[in-house]
Amino acid sequence: MRHFLLGIIVFLIGLPCSSVHGQAYQRVDDHVDDFRVFGKNTLSLSLFPLIERGFELNYDRKIVNKHWIKISPAYYRHQNWRPDNLMLLEGYSFKVQHKYFPYSNTKSKVGLFLSYGPDFQHFDLTTPRGNVKFNKYGLECVIGLRKLFYDVFFFEVYGGLATNYLSIRRNEGADWREILEKHDSAWFQYGITGNYLVFGLNIGIVF
């Protein structure tokens, strides 16, 4: 009888220990790898291109569980009347990316993603020194975080590496390098070419 009681006590002590761990695991399991939290479609606006008067929209569509496709058209129009930087720029760009979420947490509503894909940009820049029309063909690979709030809104921050190849379509007046020199120093400027760092901040809605 004594042994039986002792056995019961051991069982009762052991039970919470195992169940606590079981619950902890259960909690983790419930919150991790549930990819329904971000809906099926998202629409967002990129904030950094606005610095250079670029209006970039991102449409993300879930294909299967962790895999999304992102399509980002952008339109640029920048007119500057300052005498030291008189210019008119018009352009557009188009980006397609595969986005993969290896981790998402339904409790904190945060998702971690890897996104990569090609992009195409076309610009027409006119300054008093001349006019240059150019295309850029690029690739981008970024790592980012998506955070959902109020179940409808979200923001994304990301950073990564990018490369692009510049192709001059037409060059009138001064050499295209001289025309572009004021617009190729920072990663968010439309004249940048070669290999460079890329960062982004998007805000949008889930539907």
Add this chain to the structure above:
Amino acid sequence: MKNRILYGILAYLLLSNVSGMAQIRVNENIQDGKTLIMLTPQYLQVDQLRIEIDRRIADRHWITLAPHYVQNSQQFQTHSGFGLVATYKFFFGTSSYLGGGLQFTHHTINNYARDEYVNLDKVWLYKTNITQYGVNAIVGRYIRLYPHLFGDIYGGFGYRYSQTTSSDGVKHSFGRGLLGLNYTGLTLVLGVRIGIML
């Protein structure tokens, strides 16, 4: 009998704990994954775009493949190149490793000058091809920054051997010291990477 009961208690508690720990361990360290995509922003300093793929081939044994591509166009010089670094890593802890690797890089550099009389026309001066071979020995550690997000810090030393051929027959130097494109000799290997576990 008392001993039996005590052993029983210990075994029961231990088993319940071990099973719990095993369940919680998901994505806690690098050995829980199989593939990582790592970004190396520091190489942009030398115009190099490098994305590295880490793959676990067996328990504690990993391979890192780092293809890279160089592109830089300046007014009087264009520079393009490509290469590959392959590194084998052995983990002596859950996150710390020893690694050994081989690397190959090829660069092509075209130099121009401007003809002042014709104004915009560029005059071709010379073309240089640089092929560099190297070996590396490193020690490093992965750090978990967030579930599925890892950083990697490593350091060590290596040896570089460069072959340079120029169309004008002169051996030009491109960059100084250890970061020079056609450097030959012992070198330091230091790096930071950030990446995502797939």
